[in-house]
Amino acid sequence: MNAIEIRNLSKSFRGMYAVDHLNMTVPVGAIYGFIGENGSGKSTTEKLICGHLVPDEGEIKLFGRDYTDPGVRVRVGALIENAGCFPGSSVYQNLRMQTINLGLENPDEEIRRVLEIVRMEDNAHLKFKSCSLGMKQRIGIAMALLGDPALLILDEPINGLDTDGMRIMREILVDITQKYGCTVLISSHILGELEKIATHYGIIRQGKMIMELSAAEMDSRAQVFVSLKVRDMQGAKAVLKANFDTIKEEEGYLRVYDVDDTAANVELLMKNGHAPSEIKKNKIGLEEYYIELMSQTETEKEEK
Ligand SMILES: Nc1ncnc2c1ncn2[C@@H]1O[C@H](COP(=O)(O)OP(=O)(O)O)[C@@H](O)[C@H]1O
Numbered sequence: 612m613n614a615i616e617i618r619n620l621s622k623s624f625r626g627m628y629a630v631d632h633l634n635m636t637v638p639v640g641a642i643y644g645f646i647g648e649n650g651s652g653k654s655t656t657e658k659l660i661c662g663h664l665v666p667d668e669g670e671i672k673l674f675g676r677d678y679t680d681p682g683v684r685v686r687v688g689a690l691i692e693n694a695g696c697f698p699g700s701s702v703y704q705n706l707r708m709q710t711i712n713l714g715l716e717n718p719d720e721e722i723r724r725v726l727e728i729v730r731m732e733d734n735a736h737l738k739f740k741s742c743s744l745g746m747k748q749r750i751g752i753a754m755a756l757l758g759d760p761a762l763l764i765l766d767e768p769i770n771g772l773d774t775d776g777m778r779i780m781r782e783i784l785v786d787i788t789q790k791y792g793c794t795v796l797i798s799s800h801i802l803g804e805l806e807k808i809a810t811h812y813g814i815i816r817q818g819k820m821i822m823e824l825s826a827a828e829m830d831s832r833a834q835v836f837v838s839l840k841v842r843d844m845q846g847a848k849a850v851l852k853a854n855f856d857t858i859k860e861e862e863g864y865l866r867v868y869d870v871d872d873t874a875a876n877v878e879l880l881m882k883n884g885h886a887p888s889e890i891k892k893n894k895i896g897l898e899e900y901y902i903e904l905m906s907q908t909e910t911e912k913e914e915k
C-alpha cells in the first residue's frame with residue numbers, strides 16, 4: 612500500500628502554476644526525500660496534502676483513501692514552516708495545549724513518548740523562546756508526532772542546522788520510521804544529508820515531478836568512475852581517450868567513467884609512461900546526479 616498517492620495535482624497562484632499536474636507515490640514505511648530548488652513547489656505540495664490549501668484539480672489519496680476522509684486526516688502529522696508554538700510557554704505547556712486540541716487521552720504519557728523520540732525528555736521545562744533552532748525543530752516534530760500519526764510531513768527540517776543538529780535529526784527520523792513504523796515525507800535541498808537516510812526520492816521542478824526513484828534505483832544508476840592524478844594530464848588524457856568512452860577533467864583529476872576495473876586504467880597509463888600518483892574508485896552521489904539531471908532538463912527545454 613502507498614501512504615501517499617497523488618495524481619494530476621495542480622495549484623496556481625495568480626494564474627501561475629505552483630504545482631503543475633504533479634504525480635507522487637510514497638510507499639508505506641518510506642523516508643521520501645522531496646527535492647527541488649527554492650520556489651519549485653515543495654511547500655505548496657505539502658500544504659495541499661495537509662489540507663492547508665485547496666487544490667485546483669487532482670486527486671490525493673492517503674493510505675488508499677481520499678485525503679479529506681476524517682479517519683485518514685488524524686493519521687497525518689506535519690511540520691510546515693514553523694512549529695506554531697507560543698514563545699513564552701514551556702515545551703511541556705505547548706505540547707499539552709496540542710494534546711487538548713487533538714483531544715488525546717493520557718496526555719502526559721503521550722507527551723513523554725514524543726519528547727523521548729526527539730531526545731528532549733530533559734528539556735520539557737524550557738521556554739520555547741529560549742530553545743536553540745535545532746531544539747525548536749525537534750519540538751515541532753514532537754508536536755507533529757502527538758497522537759501517533761502514520762504519516763509525518765516535514766518541510767525542510769534540517770535547514771540551518773549545524774552538523775550535530777543534522778546528525779540528531781537523522782537519527783530521530785530513522786527511529787520514527789523503524790521503531791514506530793511511520794512514513795516520512797521530507798523536503799530538503801541539502802542532498803548530502805538526505806542521501807544518508809532517504810529510501811525514496813522525488814525530484815520536483817517548476818511544479819512538475821520530473822523523476823521518482825528508490826534509493827536502490829538511484830544507487831544502480833549512479834555511475835561508477837575512477838579518478839586519477841598524473842603529472843602530464845593532457846598526455847594521460849589522450850592515452851585514456853583512445854581506450855575509454857568518457858573521460859572528464861574535474862578539479863585536478865582525470866575521471867574515467869563506466870569502468871569498474873581500476874587495474875586496467877593503471878596498466879594502460881604505466882605502459883605509456885604516465886604513472887598515476889593517486890587513484891580512487893568513486894560513485895556519483897545524489898548531489899551530482901541531481902545537478903546532472905537539472906542540466907539535462909535545462910538543455911531539453913532550450914531545444915524545444
Ligand atoms: N500563498 C502564495 N501566494 C502566491 N504565490 C505563492 C504562494 N505560495 C507559494 N507561491 C509561489 O508558488 C511557487 C512555489 O512555492 P513553494 O511551494 O513555496 O516552493 P518551495 O517550497 O519548493 O520553495 C513559488 O513561485 C511561490 O512564489
Ligand SMILES: [Mg+2]
Binds near residue numbers: 654655766
Ligand atoms: Mg518551501
